[in-house]
Amino acid sequence: xxxxxxxxxxxxxxxxxxxxxxxxxxxxxxxxxxxxxxxxxxxxxxxxxxxxxxxxxxxxxxxxxxxxxxxxxxxxxxxxxxxxxxxxxxxxxxxxxxxxxxxxxxxxxxxxxxxxxxxxxxxxxxxxxxxxxxxxxxxxxxxxxxxxxxxxxxxxxxxxxxxxxxxxxxxxxxxxxxxxxxxxxxxxxxxxxxxxxxxxxxxxxxxxxxxxxxxxxxxxxxxxxxxxxxxxxxxxxxxxxxxxxxxxxxxx
Numbered sequence: 001x002x003x004x005x006x007x008x009x010x011x012x013x014x015x016x017x018x019x020x021x022x023x024x025x026x027x028x029x030x031x032x033x034x035x036x037x038x039x040x041x042x043x044x045x046x047x048x049x050x051x052x053x054x055x056x057x058x059x060x061x062x063x064x065x066x067x068x069x070x071x072x073x074x075x076x077x078x079x080x081x082x083x084x085x086x087x088x089x090x091x092x093x094x095x096x097x098x099x100x101x102x103x104x105x106x107x108x109x110x111x112x113x114x115x116x117x118x119x120x121x122x123x124x125x126x127x128x129x130x131x132x133x134x135x136x137x138x139x140x141x142x143x144x145x146x147x148x149x150x151x152x153x154x155x156x157x158x159x160x161x162x163x164x165x166x167x168x169x170x171x172x173x174x175x176x177x178x179x180x181x182x183x184x185x186x187x188x189x190x191x192x193x194x195x196x197x198x199x200x201x202x203x204x205x206x207x208x209x210x211x212x213x214x215x216x217x218x219x220x221x222x223x224x225x226x227x228x229x230x231x232x233x234x235x236x237x238x239x240x241x242x243x244x245x246x247x248x249x250x251x252x
Contacts, residue, residue, distance in 0.1 A: 001029030002232040007080040009033040009072060011063055011121065012090030014041035016190030017140065020224035021087055026054030028228060030085065033076040035061040037090075063090045063117030064109075073124045082132065085231045086125045088118035088162075089140045092195035096203035097152035107154045114158035115165070122169060122180070129178045137180040138230045139166050140223075141242050146184050146250050150210060152203050159184075163242045170240025179239040181230045186246025187211075188218045215247040 008025050012018035014036035026032045026049040034049070034056050036042040042058035049056040059075060061068045077083055091114045094106060118139055129135025144150040145159030163182060170180040226245045229235050244250050 002228060002234065003085070004029035006030045006084040006231075007033075007076065007082055008085035008087060008231065009035060009076055009083060009121070009125075010087040010089055011035045011061060011072075011117070012140075014038045014045055016192060017185065017188060017220045017223045017227075018087070018089040019045050020220040021089060021227045022056065023049060023052075023054075024221070024224040024228055025085070025087075025231065026056055027052065028232070031080045032056040033072065033079075034058045035072050035090075037062050061090075063121070064112040066120050069117065069120045069124055073121070073128070077128065083125055083128050083135070084132075085136045085138065086121055087138045087140070087227060087231070088121055090117060091140060091142075091192065092155075093192055094152040094155040095196045095199050096207050097154065097200045098203040098206070099153040101200055101203070102153050110154040111158050111161070114155070115161045118162060119165060122165075126173070126178070129173075130176055132177075134177040135179075136231050137166075137169065137178070138227050139180070139182040141166065141182040141184045143184050143186045143244065143246050143250050145182075146242070146244065147210065149207050151207060152200065166242060167240045174239050179235070181235070181238055181240065182242040183223060183226050183230065184242050184244045184246065184250070185223050186218060186244070186249040187214050187216075188220060188223060190220055213252050214249045218245065218247060 013022040039060035046056040046058040142159040166182040
């Protein structure tokens, strides 16, 4: 088991990639905090893990709330004694809204979930990792964080920021035994589109120009395997990078 004896937090773990990551981490021996704003769905995932012989608990977390993030980390450490891996997966789309139609409200909401939430979780986890002299952070970025038009302006900017945050944390804390990497998934079959609302016609038309280059849609379990690699000692020499998992979409 690649994560035997480890404790992990996975945000946005009630569905999609987060669910797959939480289940795979538990199957590989980790004790998992299944964190999501949808507590009922998170409890279903935690129960699925326990029914399979793993160890997990569900906790309701609104990643836009610093108090919720503090409670998430504190409760995990209280329950399991420590924290080894932080997976910042929770995120939302922006309806392909272009800059000309963007509202402050949408911009701030997308950044609060996609960028500020991960920053706060990292900030809260770092003292634990520093005391231990080791720790792993896995951020979920996006192909939209590597390209200019795979989504709207807010989502694109927020995921570019996650890539930059990953590089900064990875390099600065490398000397402290802490690694920070990101995954940039391409198109993956999840329910994140449900967070999008009514798509902006112009923005979606422009974003779709690049969709014809996409070799195929991925599955959440495929992203989970990348997260396992980055969360385990198999990637001990990998730090500060954003790994595209997109069937070659961004290689064009």
